[in-house]
Amino acid sequence: xxxxxxxxxxxxxxxxxxxxxxxxxxxxxxxxxxxxxxxxxxxxxxxxxxxxxxxxxxxxxxxxxxxxxxxxxxxxxxxxxxxxxxxxxxxxxxxxxxxxxxxxxxxxxxxxxxxxxxxxxxxxxxxxxxxxxxxxxxxxxxxxxxxxxxxxxxxxxxxxxxxxxxxxxxxxxxxxxxxxxxxxxxxxxxxxxxxxxxxxxxxxxxxxxxxxxxxxxxxxxxxxxxxxxxxxxxxxxxxxxxxxxxxxxxxxxxxxxxxxxxxxxxxxxxxxxxxxxxxxxxxxxxxxxxxxxxxxxxxxxxxxxxxxxxxxxxxxxxxxxxxxxxxxxxxxxxxxxxxxxxxxxxxxxxxxxxxxxxxxxxxxxxxxxxxxxxxxxxxxxxxxxxxxxxxxxxxxxxxxxxxxxxxxxxxxxxxxxxxxxxxxxxxxxxxxxxx
Numbered sequence: 001x002x003x004x005x006x007x008x009x010x011x012x013x014x015x016x017x018x019x020x021x022x023x024x025x026x027x028x029x030x031x032x033x034x035x036x037x038x039x040x041x042x043x044x045x046x047x048x049x050x051x052x053x054x055x056x057x058x059x060x061x062x063x064x065x066x067x068x069x070x071x072x073x074x075x076x077x078x079x080x081x082x083x084x085x086x087x088x089x090x091x092x093x094x095x096x097x098x099x100x101x102x103x104x105x106x107x108x109x110x111x112x113x114x115x116x117x118x119x120x121x122x123x124x125x126x127x128x129x130x131x132x133x134x135x136x137x138x139x140x141x142x143x144x145x146x147x148x149x150x151x152x153x154x155x156x157x158x159x160x161x162x163x164x165x166x167x168x169x170x171x172x173x174x175x176x177x178x179x180x181x182x183x184x185x186x187x188x189x190x191x192x193x194x195x196x197x198x199x200x201x202x203x204x205x206x207x208x209x210x211x212x213x214x215x216x217x218x219x220x221x222x223x224x225x226x227x228x229x230x231x232x233x234x235x236x237x238x239x240x241x242x243x244x245x246x247x248x249x250x251x252x253x254x255x256x257x258x259x260x261x262x263x264x265x266x267x268x269x270x271x272x273x274x275x276x277x278x279x280x281x282x283x284x285x286x287x288x289x290x291x292x293x294x295x296x297x298x299x300x301x302x303x304x305x306x307x308x309x310x311x312x313x314x315x316x317x318x319x320x321x322x323x324x325x326x327x328x329x330x331x332x333x334x335x336x337x338x339x340x341x342x343x344x345x346x347x348x349x350x351x352x353x354x355x356x357x358x359x360x361x362x363x364x365x366x367x368x369x370x371x372x373x374x375x376x377x378x379x380x381x382x383x384x385x386x387x388x389x390x391x392x393x394x395x396x397x398x399x400x401x402x403x404x405x406x407x408x409x410x411x412x413x414x415x416x417x418x419x420x421x422x423x424x425x426x427x428x429x430x431x432x433x434x435x
């Protein structure tokens with residue numbers, strides 16, 4: 001038996017010609033004159049006309065399947081279909097002919113990326129064209145080619161389509177990344193304009209951010225000591241969004257490996273929902289998150305974020321075992337402690353000798369704080385301190401002697417200093433000067 005040769009396939013390709021198109025005019029070529037003339041020189045007029053015909057039919061298939069989209073780059077798809085089919089025919093015939101339509105592929109990829117079309121949809125459309133062309137080639141060439149020669153047809157079609165799909169998907173992903181970076185930059189700029197209270201176009205700001213500024217906003221700041229940004233912290237942010245049904249999540253990467261996030265929706269979160277947010281356990285170990293109080297409107301968007309930043313400052317200065325900290329639990333130090341050095345000065349000036357780093361001063365501070373928070377009740381203070389009432393009387397007498405100002409004149413200031421001392425601990429104590 002004669003061994004099948006490449007010439008068998010070339011002869012079958014040369015015999016191709018377009019079929020009739022009932023109720024329609026002949027398909028028009030999409031490629032330029034130079035490309036078609038070169039293709040005709042390599043393949044002959046019949047195969048080129050066949051490629052033009054089935055390139056157009058592939059376009060019809062794609063348009064039909066994507067009929068809901070009105071922004072398809074039809075001309076680019078048409079050119080790419082025609083070019084791919086001519087390349088397949090040339091390769092099957094043993095020729096090296098490849099129309100230069102790289103820019104066309106990029107146009108298709110860019111259009112899909114801009115319209116947020118999933119890349120698997122793009123790939124599926126290309127595979128549909130591959131299936132259609134292979135079906136037609138096998139139908140036309142099957143009766144004249146031996147099985148051994150016919151087996152080369154699907155392999156060649158797959159090779160051409162696979163390399164093109166790789167190119168298109170690469171361009172698509174690159175364009176998606178470029179668009180994402182541009183969108184992120186616009187979002188950061190818009191967020192900063194809101195935080196700076198600069199005038200802005202509300203409609204455009206809402207389009208940039210993807211949320212309604214008139215809604216209630218809950219600010220969250222996330223970070224992970226040691227560094228973790230991008231998708232890893234975004235996945236943690238998504239955990240919080242899952243706890244607030246109907247909320248829109250906005251995330252912005254900030255300096256210092258931090259992620260700023262907002263949860264926005266029409267209804268203000270209730271108490272149960274706030275508790276659900278604080279009960280989140282970040283999936284990424286070591287992640288810290290702080291939550292600002294919910295507030296409405298553009299001013300609320302700014303306020304909740306700044307209060308979350310205040311909370312983060314307290315958490316970093318006084319580490320706690322909790323992964324998630326709500327502003328309400330540290331509202332006092334978060335509000336008055338913008339500068340830890342000034343907090344130390346305030347505590348030391350207000351408490352005087354009571355700010356020393358020794359057991360007696362610590363005992364006096366605990367007694368005085370209990371006295372103030374029990375409504376200046378000697379009996380309840382004694383119960384909380386587990387001592388006799390007379391001991392509290394003696395301590396309070398000694399405390400009054402040590403305080404720089406009378407308790408009756410500066411009760412609020414002294415109470416605040418004690419709470420700050422509890423929050424920041426050793427960072428606020430007087431320390432003996434080195435000799």
